[in-house]
Amino acid sequence: MSNQWLNSLITDTPQAGYELAIKLSRMGIKYTQPSDSVREKIRPIYSEDAGNLIASSHVIAVNFQTVSAANNYWKK
Amino acid sequence: MSNQWLNSLITDTPQAGYELAIKLSRMGIKYTQPSDSVREKIRPIYSEDAGNLIASSHVIAVNFQTVSAANNYWKK
Amino acid sequence: MSNQWLNSLITDTPQAGYELAIKLSRMGIKYTQPSDSVREKIRPIYSEDAGNLIASSHVIAVNFQTVSAANNYWKK
Amino acid sequence: MSNQWLNSLITDTPQAGYELAIKLSRMGIKYTQPSDSVREKIRPIYSEDAGNLIASSHVIAVNFQTVSAANNYWKK
Amino acid sequence: MSNQWLNSLITDTPQAGYELAIKLSRMGIKYTQPSDSVREKIRPIYSEDAGNLIASSHVIAVNFQTVSAANNYWKK
Amino acid sequence: MSNQWLNSLITDTPQAGYELAIKLSRMGIKYTQPSDSVREKIRPIYSEDAGNLIASSHVIAVNFQTVSAANNYWKK
Numbered sequence: 001m002s003n004q005w006l007n008s009l010i011t012d013t014p015q016a017g018y019e020l021a022i023k024l025s026r027m028g029i030k031y032t033q034p035s036d037s038v039r040e041k042i043r044p045i046y047s048e049d050a051g052n053l054i055a056s057s058h059v060i061a062v063n064f065q066t067v068s069a070a071n072n073y074w075k076k
Numbered sequence: 077m078s079n080q081w082l083n084s085l086i087t088d089t090p091q092a093g094y095e096l097a098i099k100l101s102r103m104g105i106k107y108t109q110p111s112d113s114v115r116e117k118i119r120p121i122y123s124e125d126a127g128n129l130i131a132s133s134h135v136i137a138v139n140f141q142t143v144s145a146a147n148n149y150w151k152k
Numbered sequence: 153m154s155n156q157w158l159n160s161l162i163t164d165t166p167q168a169g170y171e172l173a174i175k176l177s178r179m180g181i182k183y184t185q186p187s188d189s190v191r192e193k194i195r196p197i198y199s200e201d202a203g204n205l206i207a208s209s210h211v212i213a214v215n216f217q218t219v220s221a222a223n224n225y226w227k228k
Numbered sequence: 229m230s231n232q233w234l235n236s237l238i239t240d241t242p243q244a245g246y247e248l249a250i251k252l253s254r255m256g257i258k259y260t261q262p263s264d265s266v267r268e269k270i271r272p273i274y275s276e277d278a279g280n281l282i283a284s285s286h287v288i289a290v291n292f293q294t295v296s297a298a299n300n301y302w303k304k
Numbered sequence: 305m306s307n308q309w310l311n312s313l314i315t316d317t318p319q320a321g322y323e324l325a326i327k328l329s330r331m332g333i334k335y336t337q338p339s340d341s342v343r344e345k346i347r348p349i350y351s352e353d354a355g356n357l358i359a360s361s362h363v364i365a366v367n368f369q370t371v372s373a374a375n376n377y378w379k380k
Numbered sequence: 381m382s383n384q385w386l387n388s389l390i391t392d393t394p395q396a397g398y399e400l401a402i403k404l405s406r407m408g409i410k411y412t413q414p415s416d417s418v419r420e421k422i423r424p425i426y427s428e429d430a431g432n433l434i435a436s437s438h439v440i441a442v443n444f445q446t447v448s449a450a451n452n453y454w455k456k
Contacts, residue, residue: 004395005395006393006394006395006398007393007394007395008394008454009394009448009453009454010453010455013082013083014082014083014084014085015080015081015082015083018082018100018103019107022104022107024398024441024444025437025441026437027398027437028402028436028437028438028440028441029433029434029436029437031399031402031440032426032427032433032436032437032440033427033428033433038427038428042428042429042430042433045430046108046430046431046433046434047108047109047114048109048114048118049118049430050118050121050122050125050128051122051127051128051131051431052430052431052434053105053108053109053118053122054105054122054128054131054132054135055131055431055434055435055438056104056105056108056434057101057102057103057104057105057108057135058104058131058134058135058138058438059434059437059438059441060104060107060108061100061101061104061135061138061139061142062138062438062441062442062445063441063444064100064139064142065138065141065142065445066441066444066445066448066453068085068142068145068146069145069448069449069453070448070453070454070455073085073086073142073145073146074084074085074146075086075146089158089159090158090159090160090161091156091157091158091159094158094176094179095183098180098183122184123184123185123190124185124190124194125194126194126197126198126201126204127198127203127204127207129181129184129185129194129198130181130198130204130207130208130211131207132180132181132184133177133178133179133180133181133184133211134180134207134210134211134214136180136183136184137176137177137180137211137214137215137218138214140176140215140218141214141217141218144161144218144221144222145221149161149162149218149221149222150160150161150222151162151222165234165235166234166235166236166237167232167233167234167235170234170252170255171259174256174259198260199260199261199266200261200266200270201270202270202273202274202277202280203274203279203280203283205257205260205261205270205274206257206274206280206283206284206287207283208256208257208260209253209254209255209256209257209260209287210256210283210286210287210290212256212259212260213252213253213256213287213290213291213294214290216252216291216294217290217293217294220237220294220297220298221297225237225238225294225297225298226236226237226298227238227298241310241311242310242311242312242313243308243309243310243311246310246328246331247335250332250335274336275336275337275342276337276342276346277346278346278349278350278353278356279350279355279356279359281333281336281337281346281350282333282350282356282359282360282363283359284332284333284336285329285330285331285332285333285336285363286332286359286362286363286366288332288335288336289328289329289332289363289366289367289370290366292328292367292370293366293369293370296313296370296373296374297373301313301314301370301373301374302312302313302374303314303374317386317387318386318387318388318389319384319385319386319387322386322404322407323411326408326411350412351412351413351418352413352418352422353422354422354425354426354429354432355426355431355432355435357409357412357413357422357426358409358426358432358435358436358439359435360408360409360412361405361406361407361408361409361412361439362408362435362438362439362442364408364411364412365404365405365408365439365442365443365446366442368404368443368446369442369445369446372389372446372449372450373449377389377390377446377449377450378388378389378450379390379450
């Protein structure tokens with residue numbers, strides 16, 4: 001996974017920051033399971049399971065803390 | 077999910093901040109499972125399961141940390 | 153859930169802050185499952201289950217971080 | 229639970245701070261399950277279960293973050 | 305558990321800080337389950353279980369946040 | 381595990397910081413289960429299990445908070 005995917009934690013808006021948090025969360029899965037085909041097989045399982053969906057939102061929330069702090073909460 | 081849903085982390089009151097944290101938590105689920113019908117099917121499962129309810133409150137708590145910090149804890 | 157329940161994160165004492173953290177944790181459950189009767193049905197399940205009790209204490213701990221920071225840790 | 233149990237987050241040493249974090253973690257369980265006899269019944273279950281022990285240590289770690297910040301990490 | 309095991313959160317290097325985080329994580333388990341023999345019995349279970357191993361690494365990560373902040377991230 | 385593996389939390393870029401967070405997360409597992417062969421046996425289990433993959437991404441997110449703060453979020 002040598003290609004570049006994360007140049008900065010700075011985003012223009014809170015929503016773009018939230019979407020970056022989603023990307024960070026997905027990359028954590030991708031680094032742990034690099035196979036596209038395995039991840040494709042697993043996706044329907046966790047995206048239809050309540051516990052896994054809540055857990056996914058949890059990881060996003062943790063990454064969103066990081067991105068929000070990096071952007072000083074987009075305060076003007 | 078191109079429409080705008082998050083313009084700011086700033087709220088007038090702590091309660092509005094808590095409700096924004098709930099919104100952030102739900103959006104994490106929505107981004108992971110964009111299908112309205114699948115989410116509708118899953119909702120009764122997690123909203124009647126103790127473990128999932130506690131886990132939901134946990135995600136809200138993490139997002140509320142972010143929103144609270146953004147608002148400097150609504151200190152006067 | 154339009155009525156007001158959270159006016160401030162500031163409390164006089166650490167213990168009052170901890171109790172506010174408990175309230176925040178319960179409200180996260182209440183917003184996710186608004187039905188009083190369903191929550192009543194679930195309560196005995198999670199309050200007698202070790203894993204759920206620990207998870208509840210975890211959510212309180214996260215909210216207590218927020219309340220503690222808001223009160224600057226009640227330092228004199 | 230009207231009696232006073234938490235007067236301050238300040239401790240003399242990091243170890244006393246860690247032990248306060250343990251107390252905070254246990255109080256989260258006690259507030260959720262106030263019955264002494266039920267908690268007594270549950271204790272052997274979670275104290276011999278690997279997952280619950282790790283989860284307990286996790287809650288302590290979160291509370292220890294709070295106590296450590298309150299004490300400015302006991303820096304001289 | 306009256307003997308002293310935690311005198312300071314300050315370490316010379318990030319790695320020593322990480323190892324202190326491991327110690328903190330283990331002490332959380334030891335305080336919850338003080339019996340050496342029970343912990344010995346449980347150790348092979350969680351150290352060969354993927355979920356428990358990840359959960360252990362999670363607790364270490366939380367404690368490492370605390371230790372890292374205490375050391376101002378070992379910045380020169 | 382006496383050899384040195386963590387000299388600094390400072391990285392040149394956010395992506396290198398994220399990769400350091402992955403390393404920290406894996407070391408938490410390695411310290412808990414030092415046997416290479418046991419870890420090899422377990423890896424396929426958690427890397428094909430949705431819950432474990434999400435949990436792995438969660439641990440990385442927590443460590444990434446630490447690394448990001450250490451680097452002041454790579455702000456110029």
